[in-house]
Amino acid sequence: MDKAVYSLLAGGLIVSCQALPEEPLFSSYIMSRMAYAAMEGGAAGIRANSISDIHEIKNTVDLPIIGIIKQKYKGFETVITPTITEVTALVSEGVDIIALDCTRRLHPDGHKLEDFIMEIRSKFPDQLFMADCSVYEEGMLAARLGIDFIGTTLSGYTHYTRNAVLPNLELIKRLSSDSGKPVIAEGGIKTPEQLKEAFKAGAWAAVVGSAITRPREITRDFITGAKCRTGGKTDKRERQSDER
Numbered sequence: 047m048d049k050a051v052y053s054l055l056a057g058g059l060i061v062s063c064q065a066l067p068e069e070p071l072f073s074s075y076i077m078s079r080m081a082y083a084a085m086e087g088g089a090a091g092i093r094a095n096s097i098s099d100i101h102e103i104k105n106t107v108d109l110p111i112i113g114i115i116k117q118k119y120k121g122f123e124t125v126i127t128p129t130i131t132e133v134t135a136l137v138s139e140g141v142d143i144i145a146l147d148c149t150r151r152l153h154p155d156g157h158k159l160e161d162f163i164m165e166i167r168s169k170f171p172d173q174l175f176m177a178d179c180s181v182y183e184e185g186m187l188a189a190r191l192g193i194d195f196i197g198t199t200l201s202g203y204t205h206y207t208r209n210a211v212l213p214n215l216e217l218i219k220r221l222s223s224d225s226g227k228p229v230i231a232e233g234g235i236k237t238p239e240q241l242k243e244a245f246k247a248g249a250w251a252a253v254v255g256s257a258i259t260r261p262r263e264i265t266r267d268f269i270t271g272a273k274c275r276t277g278g279k280t281d282k283r284e285r286q287s288d289e290r
C-alpha cells in the first residue's frame with residue numbers, strides 16, 4: 047500500500063461523503079459528485095462508505111480514500127466495518143485506509159477486539175487501518191495493537207459516551223499526546239473554528255462529514271439555530287406515484 051498517503055493527508059481536511067439508504071442523497075453518483083466538489087474545495091482526502099460509493103468516487107477523484115462498510119448485524123451495536131468479511135471486501139476494492147470499529151463493544155463474529163485486530167493485521171500486513179474509537183483506552187489499545195491511525199469517530203456514539211460534547215477536543219488532545227500514532231479528529235466538527243481547535247489539540251488530520259455533505263442536517267441546523275419556522279414536507283415523488 048502506498049505510504050505516500052501519509053504526506054498527502056497530514057494536516058489536511060478529509061471530507062466524509064456518506065448517505066445511507068434512509069437518507070435523501072443515497073446514491074453513489076451523488077456521493078462521487080460530493081467528493082468532486084470536496085476535491086475542488088481543497089480536501090486532502092475522502093472518507094466513504096460501501097463498495098459501490100467507493101468505486102464511483104475512485105473513478106471521479108484521485109485523492110486518498112478512507113473506506114468503510116457500514117453493516118448491521120442483528121443484536122450487535124458495532125456497525126463500521128465490523129467483521130473480517132467487510133475488511134476483505136474493502137481490501138479487494140482497494141482503499142488507502144480501512145477504518146473499523148475499535149470500541150470495546152462486542153464484534154459480531156464473537157471476536158474480542160484484540161483477536162480481530164491481530165487477525166486483520168496478519169492477513170493484510172500491508173494495508174493501512176484506522177481505529178474508530180470512542181474513549182481514550184480504546185485508542186491506546188488500538189495503537190498498541192498496531193493500528194496505523196487513531197480516530198475519535200465514535201465518541202458520542204457508544205452507550206457509554208452518549209453525553210460527550212463534540213468535537214471531543216479533550217480526547218483528541220490526550221490521544222495525540224499519548225498514542226504515538228497520527229490522530230484523525232472526527233465527529234461533530236461543524237465549523238472552521240472547531241476544525242482549527244481540533245488541529246490545535248494535536249490532530250494530525252481531520253474528517254468533516256455532515257457539515258459539508260448532509261444538506262438535510264445543515265438545513266435543520268440553520269432552522270434550529272435561527273428558530274425560524276419550518277416549511278411543509280410534501281415529497282412530490284410520493285404524490286406523483288400515488289396519482290399514477
Ligand SMILES: CC(=O)N[C@H](C=O)[C@@H](O)[C@H](O)[C@H](O)COP(=O)(O)O
Pocket residue numbers: 062064114199200203232233234235253254255256257
Ligand atoms: C458515528 C458514525 O457512524 N459516523 C460515520 C462514520 O463514518 C459518519 O456518519 C460521520 O458522518 C462521520 O464520522 C463524520 O462525522 P460528522 O458527520 O459528525 O462530521
